[in-house]
Amino acid sequence: MDHKITTPLTAETIQQLKTGDMVKITGIIYSARDAAHKKLIELIEAGKELPFELNGNVIYYLGPTPARDGQVIGSAGPTTSSRMDKYTPKLLELGLKGMIGKGRRSPKVIQAIVENRAVYLAAVGGAGALLSKCIKSSKVIAFDELGTEAVREMYVEDFPAIVAIDSEGNNIYKD
Amino acid sequence: MREIDVSKITDALCEMCMSINYELSDDMKKALKEAQQKETAPLGKQILKILDENMEIAKTEKIPICQDTGMAVVFLKVGQEVHFIGGPLEDAVNEGVRKGYTEGYLRKSVVSDPLLRVNTNDNTPAVIHYEIVPGEDVEITLAPKGFGSENMSRVYMLKPADGEEGVVTAVVDAVKLAGPNACPPVVVGVGIGGTFEKAALLSKKALARPVDRASEKEHIRKLEEEILEKINQLEIGPAGLGGSVSCLGVNIETYPTHIAGLPVAVNICCHVNRHIVRTI
Numbered sequence: 001m002d003h004k005i006t007t008p009l010t011a012e013t014i015q016q017l018k019t020g021d022m023v024k025i026t027g028i029i030y031s032a033r034d035a036a037h038k039k040l041i042e043l044i045e046a047g048k049e050l051p052f053e054l055n056g057n058v059i060y061y062l063g064p065t066p067a068r069d070g071q072v073i074g075s076a077g078p079t080t081s082s083r084m085d086k087y088t089p090k091l092l093e094l095g096l097k098g099m100i101g102k103g104r105r106s107p108k109v110i111q112a113i114v115e116n117r118a119v120y121l122a123a124v125g126g127a128g129a130l131l132s133k134c135i136k137s138s139k140v141i142a143f144d145e146l147g148t149e150a151v152r153e154m155y156v157e158d159f160p161a162i163v164a165i166d167s168e169g170n171n172i173y174k175d
Numbered sequence: 176m177r178e179i180d181v182s183k184i185t186d187a188l189c190e191m192c193m194s195i196n197y198e199l200s201d202d203m204k205k206a207l208k209e210a211q212q213k214e215t216a217p218l219g220k221q222i223l224k225i226l227d228e229n230m231e232i233a234k235t236e237k238i239p240i241c242q243d244t245g246m247a248v249v250f251l252k253v254g255q256e257v258h259f260i261g262g263p264l265e266d267a268v269n270e271g272v273r274k275g276y277t278e279g280y281l282r283k284s285v286v287s288d289p290l291l292r293v294n295t296n297d298n299t300p301a302v303i304h305y306e307i308v309p310g311e312d313v314e315i316t317l318a319p320k321g322f323g324s325e326n327m328s329r330v331y332m333l334k335p336a337d338g339e340e341g342v343v344t345a346v347v348d349a350v351k352l353a354g355p356n357a358c359p360p361v362v363v364g365v366g367i368g369g370t371f372e373k374a375a376l377l378s379k380k381a382l383a384r385p386v387d388r389a390s391e392k393e394h395i396r397k398l399e400e401e402i403l404e405k406i407n408q409l410e411i412g413p414a415g416l417g418g419s420v421s422c423l424g425v426n427i428e429t430y431p432t433h434i435a436g437l438p439v440a441v442n443i444c445c446h447v448n449r450h451i452v453r454t455i
């Protein structure tokens with residue numbers, strides 16, 4: 001089934017999404033990958049405020065190429081999600097509702113997805129030029145020093161992805 | 176003897192970094208086109224079509240095909256009659272990579288220390304492999320390597336008794352474990368023989384060989400075909416979402432080895448298998 005969804009994700013939206021469904025996402029999403037996740041967890045552990053609200057929001061595992069003059073962003077496809085597995089359960093516990101990446105997740109992450117009624121979406125790896133066209137605005141909101149790994153707030157329109165793990169824990173990837 | 180100014184190496188590499196990140200070599204383009212015909216799963220077909228569109232956008236708008244524009248792996252075949260002038264060769268190589276990645280709006284994905292992890296901000300240093308050969312030419316091969324697939328690569332130290340069957344099992348297992356993480360359909364480079372590090376180097380070289388060029392050795396060519404078939408039977412499919420095309424090609428390179436060993440290195444590359452060659 002195909003869905004057009006908007007962010008932040010509501011419980012109703014998440015409930016409709018089933019593994020294997022295609023989605024087109026419109027709204028604000030946040031980029032964060034390895035180094036940014038490490039820093040987010042450090043902030044949480046120190047009891048400090050995060051650079052963006054987790055509740056209902058979606059993180060895109062992305063480190064783009066630099067934009068040319070006149071471009072919003074450079075090539076912008078997903079990176080391998082499993083490297084974030086160590087950090088993900090904590091973020092889900094704190095209200096994160098969606099993740100966009102590629103590849104398998106750990107059993108712990110899948111469990112946290114189910115417990116917190118969230119969803120894991122897969123974007124097509126290696127299609128960064130095409131996916132960049134769906135990103136209409138982008139600004140670095142934290143960890144600028146991390147370069148490509150900085151946290152960006154991005155407005156996307158009809159960003160295509162596939163439901164890889166739904167809120168019931170159904171997994172599109174065979175072992 | 177032939178004198179070559181190292182600035183020629185810098186210029187060549189700068190241009191190579193950019194062009195290979197915007198457009199794949201003909202062998203890879205052909206393999207991806209054929210994959211679209213071969214794929215039987217509707218979702219798989221759709222994903223291959225997306226990859227095709229992506230390549231078209233990348234080429235015409237000079238947006239990198241993938242945001243992971245890789246760590247620059249450079250193979251230099253240097254003719255022994257060549258005398259380099261104008262500075263250290265290694266600096267010239269890194270300068271080419273620095274310029275290419277900066278001027279080409281490519282991603283800076285290299286950290287200066289594997290544990291301290293501070294970005295060098297210019298994608299240097301490159302990983303450079305030198306080979307001294309007869310003649311007075313310099314052949315440069317650049318193969319920027321993405322790490323989604325690099326991370327899924329591995330070396331097996333098999334026993335001689337494991338033989339051909341052991342090699343097949345090892346390679347197919349590695350690709351199975353890589354699954355969706357390596358951005359399938361993948362290309363698999365295999366190095367068999369030599370020592371631990373020689374096998375790994377051979378597997379990287381195998382990836383840089385055109386995907387449509389089979390081994391010249393009869394028994395190795397058969398092995399390449401057999402492994403390709405077995406990998407495709409895994410039905411990992413494009414993007415790992417199931418389908419008949421999981422692998423675009425298996426390239427094997429071999430080297431003599433020790434009586435006690437059978438090293439096998441499996442270097443997995445995604446469908447964005449970038450390799451480009453220039454001769455100076």
Ligand code: SF4
Binds near residue numbers: 244
């Ligand atoms: S594995 Fe290849 S296609 Fe996938 S993100 Fe890395 S470089 Fe890009």
